[in-house]
Amino acid sequence: MNRHPICDYENSDYQQSFWDSGTRRYEDLCEARAIARLMPRKGRLLLELGAGTGRNTLRYQGYGKIVLLDYSRTQLRQARERLGDSGQFLFVAADVYNIPFASALFDAATMIRTLHHMADPPAALREVRRVLAPQSAFLLEFANKRNLKAILRYLFRRQEWNPFAPDPIEYLPLNFDFHPRSVRGWLSENGFRVRDQATVSHFRIGLLKKAVPAGLLAYLDYLIGFTGNLCQYSPSVFVLAQSDGAGPAEPAGFFQCPNCGNPDLKEDPPASMLSLVCGECKKRYAIRDGIYDFKESLPL
Ligand SMILES: [Zn+2]
CATH class of the missing domain: 2.20.70 (Ubiquitin Ligase Nedd4; Chain: W;)
Known part of the structure; x- marks a missing residue:
């Protein structure tokens, strides 16, 4: 069924080892602010792509129903334990390249810390566009190869690859950093218009994170993030896109x-x-x- 290689978090302790260890509080707070800044407050049916254990799900309180989609069943099981079984959430194990929902079903989607596992981003974005109704919001986060640290390392010859080149860099198997211009190009080729951008996690530096309280650092990050439409040199970038007017207005099923x-x-x-x-x-x-x-x- 799958034509694409998929990064599978099955049986991974990602939530515990990465997020709950305390060392990523700054990144988590930065993401919360980016979501609050960019994402429309209200909606009917939201699709969270690569939802994992539902770390961000409760940040979309204004949505009637939220579908958490992830490739890992064990991540979804943790999400269900965390969020409960109220009926507001639907848990779906599936592949982003082949989303098991009818075209034009959703009026909003998010994909955070997920595109960087995609070997074929245009194919994934085409599929996201298919399940969105016309004029729907799509919040996309990606890992930016043209970040300040990579640029400095390149200038001081500590790094071979060129952060200004448009092609993705695969720094680990199925872990990619992308050039912001390439991501915007893939979005516009696949039926999206970019509405707004925020640069995020500027201060992802161990020493700073130890010295400055995470909440304060995340607030400073938020202030700098306003320049996101002008230039992007942070390790993480959030793009708010909107689907164009093409395709069916109503879904043929669920x-x-x-x-x-x-x-x-x-x-x-x-x-x-x-x-x-x-x-x-x-x-x-x-x-x-x-x-x-x-x-x-x-x-x-
Ligand atoms: Zn069938």
């Missing part, structure tokens, strides 16, 4: 079969396991512990 594209999946409760079944290709997808699992279909 879930869409990732195998054949049929937007008419029906819930089917056989005795053994709750699942969704495709009326066209007959593929069956499990619903386990409140998680809709499109990573693979069930054996027939």
Whole structure:
């Protein structure tokens, strides 16, 4: 089913080792401010791509319903434990290149700390555009290769690759930094207009983070971030894009079969396991512990 290599966080302790260890409080606060600055306050149905354990989910309080999509079931299980089962949240294990939802279903989407795992960003962005209705908001974060630290390292010959070149740099397998101009180009080629930009995490320097309280540092970061539309030299950049007017205005269904594209999946409760079944290709997808699992279909 997958044509693209995917960075899989299955069984990863990413939330605990990276976010909950305390050393990333500054980055987390910077992201909260960037979301508050750029994201429309209210909406009907939000798709969080690469939602992980739902670290950012409660920052979108004005949305009627939120779909948390991630490739890792274990990350989603942690998200469900954290957020509960109120019905406001839907947990979906799936691939960003093949989103199991009908075209034009969502009126907003976010993708934070996720594009940097994509070997084919234009294909991923095309798929995000498909599931958004016309004139919908899309908040995209990406890792910026043209950041100040990379530029200095390049100038002092501590680094081989050129931070000003437009091509992505893969610094670890399936971990990419992108040039801001390239990301804007991919957005406009795939049906988005850039509305606003914020530069984020300018002070991602160990010594500074130790010396200055995280809240104060994040506030200073927020002040500098206003220049985001003029220049981008921070390690992280947030772009608020808007989908253009093309495509259907109304969705033809809710879930869409990732195998054949049929937007008419029906819930089917056989005795053994709750699942969704495709009326066209007959593929069956499990619903386990409140998680809709499109990573693979069930054996027939
Ligand atoms: Zn199907």
